[in-house]
Amino acid sequence: MATTDGGGGGTLGSKDYKKPTAAALKGAIQLGIGYAVGNLTSKPDRDVLMQDFYMVESVFLPSEGSNMTPAHRFPDFRLKTYAPLAFRYFRELFGIKPDDYLYSICNEPLIELSNPGASSSWFYLTSDDEFIIKTVQHKEAEFLQKLLPGYYMNLNQNLRTLLPKFYGLYCIQCSGVTLRIVVMNNVLPRALCMHYKYDLKGSTYKRRASRKEHAKSSPTFKDLDFQEMFEGLFFEADTYSALMKTLQRDCRVLESFKIMDYSLLLGVHVLNKKGLARGSRLDSRRHNGQRVLYSTARESIQGGVDAKPTDPVADDDTMGGIPAKHKDEKLLIFLGIIDILQSYRFIKKVEHSWKALVHDGDTVSVHRPGFYADRFLKFMGEAVFKKIHPLRGASSKRKRCSAYAMRSASQEVLSPLKEEPSDEAKSKSMESLKGLLANSSKNPDLLPLYISSNQSVSTSLETFEKDLKDYLQNSNTSQATCSDVGPGDTVPSLPAQSSPDSVQDVYL
Missing domain, CATH: 3.30.810.10 (2-Layer Sandwich)
Structure with a gap:
């Protein structure tokens, strides 16, 4: 977790200090974050500028306290806060209020977690399960700060992401030991x-x-x-x-x-x-x-x-x-x-x-x-x-229903018309019937039916069905069936209803 920082500056690099305990380091982390967030309340809200991503604020917190810092029971340490205004914007973006942020991190002792990875990082969890505090190396902290402008742009385009959500980047220098920590979502x-x-x-x-x-x-x-x-x-x-x-x-x-x-x-x-x-x-x-x-x-x-x-x-x-x-x-x-x-x-x-x-x-x-x-x-x-x-049974059932629907639709198309057709449909059918008349002599399966121009199609169909029944009865009487009619024989003509103004061919 901790690395010795030869460039700590001041008395922090002196060998006279003893190495701080884990409890002292955790206390310094909580106190440092609390001071940094509290110090932001005096700064007005404004838009984030490019220089805000590269800003670093540094303050020395002696154990006896000073005019700007509170007294504490931990060894003297120096706190560096990276891009404080930018991270404040990120916290506001995720609805984290300053009081809640401080309560989560500073109210109760941090919980130390084991690290299964190959890195030497240490992990701390807040008592309310919301935030993870991870120690990072110098190169990683430097890379994160360079990443912040692009990270800012990505979050503004899409808040719903599985990428880590960074809420703060800090550096604690205590008794020759340097901790760089980042606060993230759990x-x-x-x-x-x-x-x-x-x-x-x-x-x-x-x-x-x-x-x-x-x-x-x-x-x-x-x-x-x-x-x-x-x-x-x-x-x-x-x-x-x-x-x-x-x-x-x-x-x-x-x-x-x-x-x-x-x-x-x-x-x-x-x-x-x-x-x-x-x-x-x-x-x-x-x-x-x-x-x-x-x-x-x-x-x-x-x-x-x-x-x-x-x-x-x-x-x-x-x-x-x-x-x-x-x-x-x-x-x-x-x-x-x-x-x-x-x-x-x-x-x-x-x-x-x-x-x-x-x-x-x-x-x-x-x-x-x-x-x-x-x-x-x-x-x-x-x-x-x-x-x-989806289950195969449900899929095959849908297919059966689809096939049944197609079969029903085809039967409805082939079934006799039961409703009165519209005037437009009548005119189209009459025009097509005239075209079929020319080919009626070439098709032995067609029976010509004469319809007057002032007679409706439905009336003509009813008349045709009646005449067809009479014809079949007459054929049975004379011992003639459809099977008795040869290819060369002619079909007796049906009685004409009126003078032929138009002709309709009906497929038997």
């Missing part, structure tokens, strides 16, 4: 037991949890472990589409910043199992109104700006998790992209080249940003997240 709530946790990169080279990690009470597994334990997590079609669109958008943003080696932190809570461990303190804080907007997994992927941001999404038993299924188990999924402060710098290029010599270069985690994003998305969309397809 992805995995403690109020729900995470039965499985995964750190996924989409690569397969050495992506398996160690024996030491397996021995922990709550281990964090990796890509190969996931493939062995799950066939995939299944979501409803709309949820799957929203999740993948969010991941695609976030990966393209990271690619534009030349960021790689990030991970997807995935927590799985099985609803069938016991593990809901709510604390009264968590409930009281949440019901008192402390809610960071768009901080839960469900809020981060749901599209549409019309959604009400003040809805208490996480106040129910789901805690803002995304419903999913695996076989017969009902799950709640919590996720977020982490470790985005790794740019594809020269040292990473060398690392990739060296690993590619001893192993397949496309399987190692370190890779150029474009390839890394494509491999990451493919792994998430095919191996990790899957779409629930």
Whole structure:
């Protein structure tokens, strides 16, 4: 967590000081953040300017106090606050009020978390489960500050993102020890037991949890472990589409910043199992109104700006998790992209080249940003997240209904007309009948029927049916049937109703 800073300045680099304890460092963090946020209240609200992203404020806080700083029981330390106005804007964007921010961080002692990753970072969690405080290296802090203008632009375009939400960047120099810390949103709530946790990169080279990690009470597994334990997590079609669109958008943003080696932190809570461990303190804080907007997994992927941001999404038993299924188990999924402060710098290029010599270069985690994003998305969309397809029975039923509807429609077309046709339809049918008359002599299956010009079509059809019945009766009387009529025989003509002004051919 801590590194010795030779350029600390003043008496902070003196060897006369003892190394501060972990409790003293946590106290200095809380006091420093409280002082920095409180100092902002005297500054008026205004638009964020470009120079605000690169501003650094420094103040010395002696233990005996001063005219500007309070007295405290920790060793003397220096506080640096990076881009204070820009981070104030980010906190306001997510609905974090200064009083709530200070209450979450400073009211009760921070909870130290274990770090399953390869980095030497330390993690602290606030007592209300809202914020994570992570220590970062000098290069990472420097990279984040350079990233802030683009990060500002991205958040203004879309607040619903799985990328980390940064709320503050600080540096504590205490007794020759330097801590650079960043305040972020918490992805995995403690109020729900995470039965499985995964750190996924989409690569397969050495992506398996160690024996030491397996021995922990709550281990964090990796890509190969996931493939062995799950066939995939299944979501409803709309949820799957929203999740993948969010991941695609976030990966393209990271690619534009030349960021790689990030991970997807995935927590799985099985609803069938016991593990809901709510604390009264968590409930009281949440019901008192402390809610960071768009901080839960469900809020981060749901599209549409019309959604009400003040809805208490996480106040129910789901805690803002995304419903999913695996076989017969009902799950709640919590996720977020982490470790985005790794740019594809020269040292990473060398690392990739060296690993590619001893192993397949496309399987190692370190890779150029474009390839890394494509491999990451493919792994998430095919191996990790899957779409629930509709049942085959329902599909075949729809097909049967469709076939029945087509058959019914065809029968209705072939059935005799029961309604009076419109005048337009009458005129069109009369014109077509005149054209058919010329071919009637060539078709032996056509019976000519004469209709007067002032006679309606329906009346003529009724008359034709009556005459046809009389004709068939006469044919039966004379022992003549349809089968007795040969190809060369002529069909007796039907009685004419009137003088032929128009002719209609009827198919038998």
